[in-house]
Amino acid sequence: MATVRDTTYDLLRDLGMTTVFGNPGSTEEPFLQEFPADFHYVLALHEASAVGMADGYAQATGRPAHINLHTAPGTGNGMGNLVTAWHNKTPLIVTAGQQTREMLLLEPRLTNRRAAELTQPYVKWAYEPVRAQDIPAALLRAYATAVQPPAGPVFLSLPLDDWAQPADPPPPLRSVATRYAPDPEQLGHFAAVLAASRSPALVFGAAVDRADGWALATALAERLAAPAWSAPAPERAGFPEDHSHYRGVLPFAIGPLAEAIKGHDTVLVVGAPVFRYYPYVPGSYLPDGARLLHVTDDPDEAARAPVGDSLLADSALALAALVDLLPAADRPPPEPRPTPTPPEVTRPLSADALFAALARNWPQDGVLVQESPSNLPALRRQLRITRPASYFTMASGGLGYGLPAAVGVALAERDTGRERPVIAVIGDGSFHYSVQALWTAARLRLPLVVIVPVNQQYAILKAFAELKETPGVPGLDLPGLDITAVAGGYGCATAVVETPEQLADALAVALRRDGPTVLPVPITTDLPRII
Helix, strand or coil, X not given: CCEHHHHHHHHHHHCCCCEEEECCCCCCHHHHCXXXXXXXXXXXXXXXXXXXXXXXXXXXXXXXXXXXXXXXXXXXXXXXXXXXXXXXXXCEEEEEEECCHHHHHHCCCCCCCCHHHHXXXXXXXXXXXCCHHHHHHHHHHHHHHHHCCCCCEEEEEEECCCCCXXXXXXXCCCCCCCCCCCCHHHHHHHHHHHHHCCCEEEEECHHHHHCCCHHHHHHHHHHHCCCEEECCCCCCCCCCCCCCCEEEECCCCHHHHHHHCCCCCEEEEECCCCCCCCCCCCCCCCCCCCEEEEEECCHHHHHHCCCCEEEECCHHHHHHHHHHHCCCCCCCCCCCCCCCCCCCCCCXXXXXXXXXXXXXXXXXXXXXXXXXXXXXXXXXXHCCCCXXXXXXXXXXXXXXXXXXXXXXXXXXXXXXXXXXXXEEEECCCHHHCCXXXXXXXXXXXXXXXXXXXXXXXXXXXXXXXXXXXXXXXXXXECCCCCHHHHHHHCCCEECCXXXXXXXXXXXXXXXXXXXXXXXXXXXXCCCCCCC
């Protein structure tokens, strides 16, 4: 007779989920015993890294990923990156072991108390099956929940003695739609407003990239002869940044954002919240006389938007419909934004000089994963994202995501056969949040390049302290960190880079390596402008 474990593995095969990210614990071993040869277990040395890797893998493959965590403590370790997965709208199925059912009343060691509540509110659904035989059906429900818009993580708590129990007949596979079309009446209203607008502006977010909507976003911008911005703090790029209509990333504070789009009477936001704001800089949400139209696949985003009319829809389907409905605008296209002035090369390099050199040596099909808040404005000034699904970062604002996510993206590039080069830019502060991910990259021999701008400080926090006039904050300097030694200890090649020429040479070598390379780059200690 088939066991619950047998039926669950068969279901995972049918769902195409044969890669499992995790760090095994005693409560998970009954599930993992005699691990099937056709499955791949990706071992992370910490649960936060496991979640970040799975997130990057799911985003890069376009399919949900499975993470197996260790009851309550392991789930707690992974929570920071689970929060990021929620904000990233990444479909993840998180399973965690639970103590033996026969002892749960006693709350023995490693019991997950109120397991279904532990991960809330940062999962779409959380459940601990009432019967062992319910696990496969619960997994199928979890899958259907994770992939439907807005996609996101789900959580199952699974008692360790359930796996050997006899199974019920397996649940039948079924399909669920993962996209929905716009309401025709509201769509017609949006089209009429845009057609009558004298000066429309377009704002694109990560959902455009998730929906493979770049070509449609470009077509709409050209049809309307309108400038296009990226939404504030985007986790993915929704528009080609070398296009003549592109204007850059909007500031993420209320007053400055409205000032940036001043002069436009209609603002169409597609695939992003309205808006991500931080820090608080008061002002009007929109310029005087402007109205806002909002397309999102997330009802929560529509509900909490402070201004504007909302339309629930898949970004690409809505864009395609608008392109069909709208006539070509009778006005000249916007002037291209100026090319940034080449930065002065100093020693140590400025962040702008580092990223200008990186841009000059960027591989044509390269994928960028970044987590360097202090240097993000310089990175976005100098390096433009020109291809879909080529930029990944955290939507949550929490550190510790970027490095393991880059490992997951690099693994996805291998598993899908695309083999695009993956380059991560990780600040020297962020680097140490999930540094264990380097070991996994080395063990899997992933050709990942990690560039670490080294300013020996939490520069972004110093900048916030200046903005908020909060002097004397402790713990903002990071002396004595030997990134070369740390990276070498995890099995990575490494070299310190100090000039643009050294970066070009080191990057060329690293991109040919059969394994990860970490390149620390000393940079100046200039503080970024928050706004």
